[in-house]
Amino acid sequence: MMKLIKRKLYLLGLILLGSGILSLIQTQKVSSENSYDRIQAGQWVVASMYWEDKVVSTGKKFDPIGWHAAHKTLPIGTLIRVSNPKNNRSINVTINDRGPYAPDRDLDLSLGAGALLGFQGLGPVYMEVLSVPPANNIQRPVVENLFAATDANANCVGGAAC
Secondary structure (H helix, E strand, O other), X not given: OHHHHHHHHHHHHHHHHHXXXXXXXXXXXXXXXXXXXXXXXXXXXXXXXXXXXXXXXXXXXXXXXXXXXXXXXXXXXXXXXXXXXOOOEEEEEEEEEOOOOOOXXXXXXXXXXXXXXXXXXXXXXXXXXEEOOOXXXXXXXXXXXXXXXXXXXXXOHHHOOO
């Protein structure tokens, strides 16, 4: 019986020693939510959903079940996190279009993104900007590209000539 107690105390001592050594190892600090660094504080915005068959600002065909959104001012390719306060669901979506064009709305979610959020119709969501593409990788909307190609004084992204 005494041998069993000594063995268990010995194992307990090894476990405590090992955990003490492991606690001294430096680990990389990572956000508890995800690995993206927040670059802008979140804000409440009014969102809606859209699903029309059309071409988006980048010139590509709109994918209604994709995880995309339209925003009036954020650069195309920006990654945002949208949270639904009614059910505490969140989803990361990419800005790939301009809009919404209704005066009381700030964000248009694709049907797929809205469905995953459990979002219906029109309402408030919490939006956080997670990452903005580098200036030389920002995709200009098709209309801006048309004007830049014909305007002799146009400033192209990255300082390169058009």
